[in-house]
Amino acid sequence: MPHPALDSRFRVSSPGIIQIKYGKFVLKHNVPLLPPHASRALRQRGLRRFLFDGIDIVTEQQIQPKARPYFERRALHEGDLSKICAEEDTFFAYYDDEEHCTLSLPTTPNGYPEDARLQMQERFASGMQLDAPFVCEVPDVDLVGPDALAVTHGGYVFENSLQYEKRLTVSGLRSLQRGVWPTQSRWLRPSARVETAVSLVGPWTNNYTHWFQDYLTRLEGLEHYRAKTGENPTLLIPKDASGWMRDALRAVGYPEDSWIEYPGGRVGVDRLVVPSVRHEAMADAEVHDRRRVYSPTGIRWLRNRILTNVEPVFTCEHSPRVYISRENALKRRVVNQEQVMEVLSNWGFSAYRPEELSFAEQVTLFSNAEAIVAPHGSGLMNQMFAEDAVVVELMGKKQTVTSPATEYYYAELLGHDYGCVPGEPVGPDVRTDTEGVEAVLRELLG
Numbered sequence: 368m369p370h371p372a373l374d375s376r377f378r379v380s381s382p383g384i385i386q387i388k389y390g391k392f393v394l395k396h397n398v399p400l401l402p403p404h405a406s407r408a409l410r411q412r413g414l415r416r417f418l419f420d421g422i423d424i425v426t427e428q429q430i431q432p433k434a435r436p437y438f439e440r441r442a443l444h445e446g447d448l449s450k451i452c453a454e455e456d457t458f459f460a461y462y463d464d465e466e467h468c469t470l471s472l473p474t475t476p477n478g479y480p481e482d483a484r485l486q487m488q489e490r491f492a493s494g495m496q497l498d499a500p501f502v503c504e505v506p507d508v509d510l511v512g513p514d515a516l517a518v519t520h521g522g523y524v525f526e527n528s529l530q531y532e533k534r535l536t537v538s539g540l541r542s543l544q545r546g547v548w549p550t551q552s553r554w555l556r557p558s559a560r561v562e563t564a565v566s567l568v569g570p571w572t573n574n575y576t577h578w579f580q581d582y583l584t585r586l587e588g589l590e591h592y593r594a595k596t597g598e599n600p601t602l603l604i605p606k607d608a609s610g611w612m613r614d615a616l617r618a619v620g621y622p623e624d625s626w627i628e629y630p631g632g633r634v635g636v637d638r639l640v641v642p643s644v645r646h647e648a649m650a651d652a653e654v655h656d657r658r659r660v661y662s663p664t665g666i667r668w669l670r671n672r673i674l675t676n677v678e679p680v681f682t683c684e685h686s687p688r689v690y691i692s693r694e695n696a697l698k699r700r701v702v703n704q705e706q707v708m709e710v711l712s713n714w715g716f717s718a719y720r721p722e723e724l725s726f727a728e729q730v731t732l733f734s735n736a737e738a739i740v741a742p743h744g745s746g747l748m749n750q751m752f753a754e755d756a757v758v759v760e761l762m763g764k765k766q767t768v769t770s771p772a773t774e775y776y777y778a779e780l781l782g783h784d785y786g787c788v789p790g791e792p793v794g795p796d797v798r799t800d801t802e803g804v805e806a807v808l809r810e811l812l813g
Contacts, residue, residue, distance in 0.1 A: 445501065495660045504563075513631055526642075584668070589640060691739065699797060707801055707804060729752075753781075764797065775787065
C-alpha cells in the first residue's frame with residue numbers, strides 16, 4: 368500500500384527527474400532515465416510501493432535460487448497432509464473425480480508447418496491428467512508474512528503456495544524481509560489467532576486471472592467440507608483486496624460477514640482448512656514443456672455460481688463482439704491499436720476497458736459476448752462467462768503460436784473457438800499483424 372505521507376510529496380516531474388516536496392521546499396534529483404514501463408509504474412504506484420516491488424524482484428531473481436532447496440525439502444504435499452490428518456484425526460476427503468483433457472490446435476494466420484503441427488499435437492492433444500481434488504483440515508498452523516505462508520508440523524503447506532516451489536521460496540523470503548521468521552516455535556507468538564479458517568491469501572492474489580483460477584475455484588472444496596462437517600470456517604482475504612476481488616467473493620456467495628482481512632505478521636490458526644488447487648501436476652506439464660492446465664470442472668463451477676448470483680448491469684451499450692483494450696496498462700499494449708480497431712470495426716467489434724467497468728458489468732458484457740479479441744492478459748479471463756464464443760488472442764513477446772498461454776487452455780476447455788495472432792515486440796508492448804487479425808477472423812467468423 369503506498370505511504371500517503373511519502374507519496375503525496377513525491378512525483379516524477381519529467382523523464383529522469385524525481386521531485387519531492389518538504390513543506391515549501393522542493394528537492395529535484397536527477398536519476399538515470401527509466402524504461403517507459405518502469406516510469407509508468409513509478410507514477411501509478413508511488414515511490415514506496417515501487418521500491419518494495421524492486422526489492423521483491425531482486426529477491427526473486429537473485430536470492431530465491433539459493434534458498435529454494437531449503438524450502439523444497441520442507442514442502443508438505445498431498446501425501447504428507449493425508450498422513451498428518453490421519454495422525455491428528457482430522458478431516459481429509461476427495462470431493463470429485465480425476466479429469467482427462469485434450470485440446471484442439473489453435474487457428475493461426477498461416478496454419479502450422481508439419482513439424483510444428485506434430486509438436487503441438489504431442490504437447491496439447493495427447494491428453495492431460497488432473498488428479499482428484501481434495502480438502503483437508505490441518506491443526507496448529509501459523510500463517511506468516513505478506514503471503515500468509517502456512518507453517519505447520521515442521522514444514523510448509525504446499526497447496527497454500529499454489530504448488531509452486533519458486534513461490535513457496537519467495538513467500539518465505541518475503542516474510543524474512545518483513546522481520547517475520549518463517550517457522551514455528553513456542554518463542555514465536557502469533558499476534559492474532561483464528562479458530563477455523565481458509566486462507567485466500569498468497570502469491571498473485573491481486574492478479575485477476577490468479578484470483579479466479581487459484582483461489583475462488585477452491586471454494587468448491589470448502590463447500591464440500593462445510594457440507595460434511597457442519598463447520599463454517601472464516602475466510603482470510605488480503606488486507607489490500609481490491610473492490611473487484613470482494614465483488615467476486617460476494618458473487619460466489621460469500622458476503623462481508625464471512626471473511627476477515629489477514630493482518631500480516633504471524634497469525635495462529637487452530638484448524639486450517641486446505642482445499643487443493645485444481646490443476647495439473649507441474650511434473651506432468653514439464654514433461655511436455657508447457658504450462659499446466661487448470662480444471663475445466665472447477666472453472667465451470669465458479670462460472671455457474673457467479674452467473675447465478677450476479678444481476679445484469681448495463682451502464683453503456685454492449686456489443687456482442689468485444690475488443691479488450693490494454694491502453695491503460697503498464698505493458699503489452701497494442702501500439703498500433705488504431706489500425707487494429709479499423710479491422711475489428713469492419714467485423715462489428717467495439718472496444719472496452721474492463722478496469723473502467725464494475726465487476727457485475729464485466730460479467731454482463733462477457734456473458735453476452737459471441738466473439739472476444741484481446742491482447743494477452745488477465746482481461747481474457749472474462750471469457751469464462753461467455754458461452755460458445757470465438758476468442759482471438761493478440762500475442763505478446765512471450766507467446767508464440769507453438770507456445771500459447773493459459774488463455775488458450777481456457778478457451779478450449781470452455782468450448783470456445785480459439786485463434787491467436789503473433790505480434791512484434793516493441794519494448795514491453797506489441798505491434799499486432801493486422802492482416803493476421805483479418806485472416807483469423809475470416810476463418811472463425813467468416
